[in-house]
Amino acid sequence: MFEQLVGKLPVGICIVNEAYQVIFLNHFFLDRMPSQPAQDYISTPVTTLFPEQAKFLKRRIKSVFVLQHPSFSYWQQRPHIFPFKSSRPITGEETQMFQNMEIVPISSPEHGKLACIFLQDVTAQASYYLAQQELAAALKKEHEEQLALIKKLDSAQSQLIQAEKMASTGQLAAGIAHEINNPIGFVTANLDTLREYGEHLIGLCDALHNRILAHQEAPPIPVEQLLDDYHYDLLKDDMPPLIDESREGLDRVRDIVENLKKFALEDTGGWQSINLNDTLDQMIQLISVQYKTPVFKVTSHPDVINLYCEPGSLKQAVMNIALNAAQAIEGKGFVKIELRQSAVSTSIKVIDNGSGIENQHVKKIFDPFFTTKPEGLGQGLGLSVAYTAIEKHQGRITVSSNLGKGTVFEVILPLIEPVPET
Amino acid sequence: MNSVITLSEDQRDALQELMNISMGQAANSLAHLIETQIGISIPKISSVTPSELFTMIKQSNDGFYTRQSFLGDIQGEVMSVVSHHGLTEVASLLEYEAPLSQADTEETILELSNILAGACLAGLSSQLELVTNLNMPTLFSPNKASFVDLNWQHSLVMEVQFDIELSSFSMRVVFCLDRPSLIKLTETLDELLS
Amino acid sequence: MAVPLLVADDSRLSRRCVVKALPPEIEFTITEASNGKEAIEHLKHNECKLLLLDLTMPEIDGIGVLEFLSQSDISLDVIVISADFQPEKQRLVMDLGARKFIRKPLDSEELAMTLFELGYL
Numbered sequence: 234m235f236e237q238l239v240g241k242l243p244v245g246i247c248i249v250n251e252a253y254q255v256i257f258l259n260h261f262f263l264d265r266m267p268s269q270p271a272q273d274y275i276s277t278p279v280t281t282l283f284p285e286q287a288k289f290l291k292r293r294i295k296s297v298f299v300l301q302h303p304s305f306s307y308w309q310q311r312p313h314i315f316p317f318k319s320s321r322p323i324t325g326e327e328t329q330m331f332q333n334m335e336i337v338p339i340s341s342p343e344h345g346k347l348a349c350i351f352l353q354d355v356t357a358q359a360s361y362y363l364a365q366q367e368l369a370a371a372l373k374k375e376h377e378e379q380l381a382l383i384k385k386l387d388s389a390q391s392q393l394i395q396a397e398k399m400a401s402t403g404q405l406a407a408g409i410a411h412e413i414n415n416p417i418g419f420v421t422a423n424l425d426t427l428r429e430y431g432e433h434l435i436g437l438c439d440a441l442h443n444r445i446l447a448h449q450e451a452p453p454i455p456v457e458q459l460l461d462d463y464h465y466d467l468l469k470d471d472m473p474p475l476i477d478e479s480r481e482g483l484d485r486v487r488d489i490v491e492n493l494k495k496f497a498l499e500d501t502g503g504w505q506s507i508n509l510n511d512t513l514d515q516m517i518q519l520i521s522v523q524y525k526t527p528v529f530k531v532t533s534h535p536d537v538i539n540l541y542c543e544p545g546s547l548k549q550a551v552m553n554i555a556l557n558a559a560q561a562i563e564g565k566g567f568v569k570i571e572l573r574q575s576a577v578s579t580s581i582k583v584i585d586n587g588s589g590i591e592n593q594h595v596k597k598i599f600d601p602f603f604t605t606k607p608e609g610l611g612q613g614l615g616l617s618v619a620y621t622a623i624e625k626h627q628g629r630i631t632v633s634s635n636l637g638k639g640t641v642f643e644v645i646l647p648l649i650e651p652v653p654e655t
Numbered sequence: 656m657n658s659v660i661t662l663s664e665d666q667r668d669a670l671q672e673l674m675n676i677s678m679g680q681a682a683n684s685l686a687h688l689i690e691t692q693i694g695i696s697i698p699k700i701s702s703v704t705p706s707e708l709f710t711m712i713k714q715s716n717d718g719f720y721t722r723q724s725f726l727g728d729i730q731g732e733v734m735s736v737v738s739h740h741g742l743t744e745v746a747s748l749l750e751y752e753a754p755l756s757q758a759d760t761e762e763t764i765l766e767l768s769n770i771l772a773g774a775c776l777a778g779l780s781s782q783l784e785l786v787t788n789l790n791m792p793t794l795f796s797p798n799k800a801s802f803v804d805l806n807w808q809h810s811l812v813m814e815v816q817f818d819i820e821l822s823s824f825s826m827r828v829v830f831c832l833d834r835p836s837l838i839k840l841t842e843t844l845d846e847l848l849s
Numbered sequence: 850m851a852v853p854l855l856v857a858d859d860s861r862l863s864r865r866c867v868v869k870a871l872p873p874e875i876e877f878t879i880t881e882a883s884n885g886k887e888a889i890e891h892l893k894h895n896e897c898k899l900l901l902l903d904l905t906m907p908e909i910d911g912i913g914v915l916e917f918l919s920q921s922d923i924s925l926d927v928i929v930i931s932a933d934f935q936p937e938k939q940r941l942v943m944d945l946g947a948r949k950f951i952r953k954p955l956d957s958e959e960l961a962m963t964l965f966e967l968g969y970l
Contacts, residue, residue, distance in 0.1 A: 292750050296766075300684045302773040305765065305791040310758040335791065665861065672860035675905055676953045679932025692937040697859070697905055782954065848862070 245315075245352030250344050251298055253278045253291060261352065265317040279350075286314045297336045297348045306334040308359050319356040331359035393601070393614060409489055412522040416482030423479045430468045437463035492518040504651070509538040509579070513570055516552055524559040526566065527585070533572040540579055541651050542626055550619035554583045554642045557615065561587025561640060578628075579646045586639035595634060662811070666844045667700050670813070674698035677778025678815050684774045685767075685817075689748035694818035702809050709802035711814065712736060712829060719760075721768040723792035725776055728785035729836035733776065734829045735768040735792070741824025761794060768792045771817055772828050783843045811837050851876040852969065853896055857888035857914065858903035858930070863953070867901050867930060870957035875969055885909025889917050897925050899969070902947070904931035904938070915945035926967055930955055 239246060245261040254276050263271055266282070279294070280287035289311070293304045306314060308331040317330040333353040340346050440459055460466070492515045510533050517529045540547075558568045562585060571582040590598060597603045599620040604613030623630045628646035662670065675698055682693040703711060712720070712734055719737045724730070746755055746763040755763070773789050780787040813830040832840060854877040858864045864881050871877060880895070882888040886908040891897070904911035911929060918927065929942045932953040939950045949963045964970055 288750070296688055296770070299688050300770060300774060302684075302770065302777055303789070305769060306762070307765070307791070310762040310765070333791075668860050669862040672862045675860070676932040679934055679953065682933060683935050686935040686937070692935055695905060695933055697907060 243354075245350070245354075247279065247350040247352070248339070249279050249294060249348050249350070251346055253280055253294060255279050255282065256344060256347070262315075265315075283315055285316055286311075289314070293334075293336055294348045294350075297338050298346055301338045303335055303337045306332075308333055308355050312359065315352060317354075319354075328356070328360075330354050331356045409493060409519065409522055413486050413489060416485050420479040420482045423475045427472065427475055430472055433463045433465075433468060437465060488518065489522055504541065504543050506539050506541045506651070507544050509533075509540045509572060509581075510536075512544070512548060513551070513572065516548065516555060517570070520552075520555055520559050520568075524562070526564060527559055527562045528567040529559075529570075530567065531570045531572065535574065538572050538574045538579065540574075540646070541649055542646070543622075546622035546625060550622035551581060551583070551644070553615035553619045554644070558583050558585035558587060558640065558642070561585050561589070563588065577648050579648070581644040581646075583642045583644075584639065589636040589638055589640055590632070590634040591636055595632060598632065599630075661702065662700070662841065662844075665848055666841055669844050669848055670840075671698050671700055673779055673782050674700075674775070674813055674815060676782060677775045678817070680778040681771050681774030682817060685770055688770070689745070691748055691819055691821060694820055696816035696818075699814045701812060701814070703812050704809060705802045705805040705807065706799070708810065708812060708829075708831070709797060709799055711812070712827075713797050713799075719764045720795050720797055721765060721792045722795050723768065723772060723790055725787050725789045727780070727787035729780075729787060729832060729839055731830060731832040731836055733768075733772040733789070734797075734831070735772055736827045736829075737764045737767055738825045741819060741822035744822030745819060745824050764794065765792050767826060768828075771826060772830075775815065775828060776830070783840070783847070785839075785843065807834070811840075851878045852898050853878045853880075854899045854901065855880050855882060855888060855891055855897050856901045857882040857885065857906070857911070858901075859883050859906045860903070863903065863930075863955075866955050867960075870955055870960045872957075872961040872964060872970065875964065885911065885914045888914050892918070892921075892923055892925075897923075900925055900927045902927055902929050902931075904929060904933050904942070912941065912945065915942065915947060919946050928960075928963060928967075930960075 240259050242259060242261065246257070246259040247255060247262050248257040249255055255274050255278070256276075258266075258271060258274055263274075266274070274282065280291050283290065289306075293306065297304050312331050313329045314332050314334055315330075317332075319328045319330050331354070333355050335351045335353075337349050337351070338346065339349050437459065440463070441456075444459070510531070513531050517531060521527075521529050555568065555570065562568065566586050567584075569582075569584045571580075571584065573580045573582075591605075594603075594605060598616050600613075601617040602613040603617075606613075620630055623644055623646070626646050627649065628644060631643050631645075632640065634640040675695075678695045678698065682695050686693045714736075717739050719739070719742075720734065721737070722732055722734045724732045742760065742763060743753060743755060745767065746759060747753060749763060749766065751759045751763060769789070769792050772792070776787055776789055779785075810831050814827060816825060816827045818825045852875060854871075856864050856867050856879060858867065858881075861883075864883075868879060871879075877899075880891055880897075882891055884906045888900070888902070889909065892900070900914075902911045902914055909917075911931065915927065915929075918925075927947045928949045928951060929947045930951045930953060931938070931942075934950070934952045942950055948967055951959055951963060961970075
């Protein structure tokens, strides 16, 4: 009975003597070896039967005989000691059997010292484990790729925001440069004229001086003739307005620079309290320099509104909305900004009676890169950046538009209290 | 339940001597197999907390770790620390061909652990006339957190060290017994001493 | 006349086993040392005819004791009783002048036989 049992065990059993000769093989081994009577294998060295791993088997069997202590081998390090196929030759993929092996010392009165090889088919566990490992590796790789992508996107986003800021600042600067060039142009021309006038005046004075010196012996001075020669009347009439005009032009330049400085440059970053009215006045000044046709107007309830915000991003947001409003106006029109503050929120409404937004576009206007402007005249980031900035202030932005009649943007910002310093 | 089990001076001395004899047998077996002389240390017997055990095992970062459990009259675990240094030479003594693959290295570590821990345990068991069976060793990497979480407070450990001077290879083997086995061990030691 | 004997072993159990294994036919004056240093100290200052020596000991090990003896003019019989019985170790011990190597655990028959061979019986 025991012989039958050992024969049928679902574990490979191979017993060898000290000369490595096989003295017993169970069915597990026999079924997987070239079919010939079991008797034919007896007394053949196990190293001859399985030459692929002869060296390893010999070493391990020797160690068991010498040490009289079990020896182990695992599929992770040595997956296929015996050249057996996996247990599912028909339905499964036919692969080599993954094996765990244990060799234990035994003995019998007939043969003396023996070594018994137990062979376990661990293909199922091994392929499960390997699949898991592969899956884990794939997941890890994917995860790393995603992380890299997110990082890339993050940096792309901040680059875009920076680019947009540069673009809208650039656009503003271009308009302002134009407006500064104008007064500089006429102040320069005026100065040239004034220089010429000055020469005439000096000439006149010199001539008068000479005549007065010569008067003792010369006939009386023909003053009228002299004044006429030096265009004195023209000088007298033209010089004050020229100076006034130049002065006014320089004042305009100074105002623009002042506004630009206040609005755009004094941006220290971080959250702080600002006077919203002053900020918007400066902004309107800057925009109106460039967009001359619309009438700009700011109303405020109450008269003074202070807002705790991050000035840099908020100004950029409102500026982008207001610039869009100004650009929407062709010919006569108005851009009106209504400020309202309640106990819980602040609202900034930008109303224009410009061309309006097509219905199909309304949903997309906050999408990055969406633009209806001709190529080269905008990246389509202005409102997207505004949206992000308002989100940062935990606020929301809404739009309603009537094609051909105008558009209303409303930004509502919840009241945020400054965090007391700890 | 978790009080410190202290060995009397006689018990400790006896256990140390039995370990010494077992180590001699283990070293001789390995020496015979690889035809190289093995140095053996004086065994250290001590009672440790889990974090002390961790410190004892993880003395340096230069090591491979294996553990294997044993069952029978006394039960516990053996942990071995195998030095990186000299491992290639020892593997070649075990007839592995250089350069070693990852699998060869792992197999060498597992085999060395199995041989030395197995021989020590077999020697100890036979002297005490106890039956023990060692299970297959596995590689592991000890980490402090999982040691601190162990649900015992004190354990008796026996630490021995083997060296192969020629290749400056060394290996430490730490035996840990569970509580019932400790009681069984002390009883057996007492019988031996009487 | 009693034979002056030194038993050097770090283990008390082991020293007890050695003493118990001594054949009762011979009379010994027994001194015990628990490491190599103690053994050397004793040998320097006392007359001793036979040394039963362990190898793995703290402070100075058995090999150290043998080296000391080989360089001194002390003459006595040394029997090494050790668990470390690797062939190389046995050869080294014999080269250093030990008369005989006996494996641990100690077999009293073997000890008696050795003492007989060395002419103590």
